[in-house]
Amino acid sequence: MATDDKEVLAGVGPRLRVLRRARGTTLAALAAATGLTTSTLSRLENGRLRPTLEQLLPLARAHGVTLDELVAAPLTGDPRIHLRPVRRSGLVMVPLTRRAGGIQAYKVIHPPAGRAPTMNLQTHEGYEWFYVLNGQVRFVLGERELRLGPGEAAEFDTRLPHWIGSAGSELAELLALFGAQGERAHLSASAG
Template sequence: MEQESGDLDSLVRKRLRALRVAQGWSLEELATRAHLSQSSLSRIENGQRRLALDQLVTLARALDTTLDQLVETAADDVVISPMIDGAHGLMRWPVKGDPGISVVRQRMTEPPPDNPSRMRAHPGREWLVVLSGTAVLMLGHRRLRVETNQAAEFPTMIPHAIGAEGGPCEIIGIFDRDARRGHQRDNGGDRDTPGIGD
């Protein structure tokens, strides 16, 4: 148990330094942003000073991250297998994201429904990026082609559906908190991640 605590302590110190360096900040710059002395920050990074919770919270804010992300240990689910939804011609790879945002990679093979009564509408916003192939975004009666390397952003209060055109397409869908909840309700709440083209 003590070994695990020491490993976490070391990991957090390395993350603090790595995040500071990634921002291009000197010890002095981060210390100023976190309202700490430069020598205190140096001792924290080098393991010469005990990590205190209040300082970690302050440092996390200054580095534009959260305390949870700063102390997160490696997850068991580093490699993610796709979830296959044969009924909708979808393959989903859930991707971790900000607590308020969901990111899902999907492979689609079926075209979207063109009947607005078969589309969904709910609060929120969605974004999609087409990785390969051509996607079709139905927004009410509008039919929009989104090709490889193109993106779309839309309010989800408009009845909408997404599918493939002329063969499979792969997309990344990004959902704000409200859009994620809307999709989970539409799916009967049985998934952790929303579906895009249902």
């Protein structure tokens, strides 16, 4: 086995421990979910046992990650972004950027108005820009309420009370840019 492969496998144990602790799961609960013994799980996490595929498959399933993520497999040169939707408060958010900090891009899918969570104005640091891809959007910003359709966009300071949701009986799909430090979206045209 090449040195790189040994390094990849050596990093599995600490990743397993971090994943388990982040989920607040005990070794006993993980053992019940995977069919592995607590002793085996402990030795894997401590690096005293080299993981096998038969052990990694149920662990990846239990933690909700791919095998590549679990072993931190090196990139294969695939330029595609493999999107992992996040479901939160009835929304589906698909991150389109991978880097930490700076402006983050998301595709956001709001459920139809009848199935959406109740309107709850929120405030937080940052600046947001969104573009309606599909459906009708109800956008509340402070005392104002706007309806936006496909091809329309809004930009606002998220310190103002706001809420975004579907305004119709169909899903509303948005492309959203968010800057936690208040970065604004800037468009520029080259002189020419």
